[in-house]
Amino acid sequence: MADLLLVEAVNDALHVEMERDAAVMVIGEDVGRLGGVFRATAGLQDRFGADRCVDTPLAEAGILGAAVGLCMAGWRPVCEMQYDAFSYPSLDQLINHVGRYRWRTRGKMSFPLVVRMPYGGGVRAPELHDDSPETYYVHTPGVKVAIPSTPADAKGLLAAAIRDPDPVVVLEPKLIYRTARGDVPEGEHVVPLGEARVARVGSDATLVAYGAMVPVAERAADALVGEASCEVLDLRTLKPLDESALLASAAKTGRVVVVQEAPRTCGYGAEVAAVLAEKAIFDLRGPVVRVTGYDVPYPYWQIEDAYMPSVERVADAVRRLLHL
């Protein structure tokens, strides 16, 4: 075991996977010489050469489009999008091609590419360095989506993504890149996609979260000690969703609060609520409550904390559910 920060675990995964498989390459803006603006790719170019860790032109659709062609030439490209919102130009390629090309070849060709990016708010940054864009990715057929909340999962989910035969988007919570620290298995470490993690066992309510909202949910559970026993379910993979873990926890507690920092309408929490409504309605003792960002552009950073789901908002949602 190594004691690593979350961003160091990402870096570790890239080193291990590039060592394991010579077809894995990293491409993106500033990923080579600089090692990425968050240093997630530090050391890769020195270790594996400029052909396998490539500084590309500043063009996100070009990066992802080239990655499609690289797959056709036998590579397994890992594309870094420098920030969440900087990935939007690449949605052109993601929606038009990345999620469809396997189908277009009737399954004959695979597109084992990874898109990884730091995402999320709370970092006191300029506009469009704070978004939580997971829904755009989740809503695209043919694409899987994972979001780690711990260093060990950051390594294991990225390794799983790199090994997966299909395109996977991995969103890394930049808010906790350098605050989440923990044990990470050394060498090869894979966390299978599609398996949620019970971060905390409880019996009165389930807090469903992912990424940077997992620590918020955990702190809310702490704050509620004595009032309610909260289970925290870290989804880890948004697509495919681990439905059985979600349904099992809902059946146990009968109360579910979903936390997401993305805007509310049609956000991932809505999907969680819909699954529970369809498959667990008789297990529930009250409505599924969402604690989310608001349907507004991500705000000025001096007041961004008012936008982000907080421990207080999550605890308040649980109390409302308990006192129905």
Next chain:
Amino acid sequence: MSQVLPAEGGLRRVIGDGQALLDGEVDLTPEQHLDLYRGLVLLRTYDERSLVYHRQGRVGTYAIFWNHEAMQAGSAFALESRDWIFPSYRESAIGLLRGMPASTVLSWWRGHPAGWWNPEDYNVASICVPIGTHVPHAVGFAWGSRLKREDRVAIAYFGDGATSEGSFHEGATFAGVLKAPVILFCNNNQWAISTPVAAQTAAPTLADKAIGYGMPGVRVDGADVLAVYEATREAVARARTGEGPTFVEAVTYRTAPHATADDPSIYIDEERVEEEKENECVGRYERYLLRMGVLTDLEAEEVKQEALELMRTAIAEAETEAPADVSLVFEHALADPPASFADDLLELRRILGG
């Protein structure tokens, strides 16, 4: 230090008019000329029959490529079979030049799954419908092949309108920087549905854009199959020797509707269309070959009859494909489909009563 020259102004030409305009020559054997001619006729026949089939309700909406055959066949003839083709919908039938059955392409336009091929079978990528978005694919493929020390070049086909797209710009930028062995082949038929090329760009020519990407820009008469062949052959040679990408602008004039659903009479210059039809690419090459004594009228007729027969067989094959099973709705989206797909299919079958 390599040097990039400004794009060429005039159009390269080889084929003359049998009168004042003299014929040039290219380094092809008579057999190669006949192969190229067969390819042209095959594409022409495919296109003309497809329009008929569409009118008969046997294929769906269809993007006509009449008078684009020289651009497609001439450039593809300059490639080796290991080189990859990235077509747009305007080049839907270009796989025929690589041995793809015509029934496959007809099935694509009929919306039947038999029309979706494995690109590795022909080294022809899937038909790209959104404009210009396959340019980065060709660039990535060519770059990735070079990184693997594999001698494969790629060619991406797109129209004049595509040069306004961000994807074209990003792909061309990558191609230049990465010295990708790729040919960016623009079939400039001067119309993007109803929008003329003058409304796409203020650049004097599309080939002028090439210098901005650090690659040569070549202009060629797109209805002159031999000029297209030569220009592409030069571009392929550059790519193979590590000199990087080339932008080829092949200029013609769209003589047919954009697609079967289009009505160009609202916007197009009919006189210019008639003029272009007089000088269309298959006839031009045929007359050239007759003048050169490489082809006889009898042989030309045989080639056309063969192509017609091939299309008769192909449409019959496409029409006798077994109906697609609804399970194909769920297949191939993912290598490892989620359990929900099986549930959805089961429910669908129950409701459909299958």
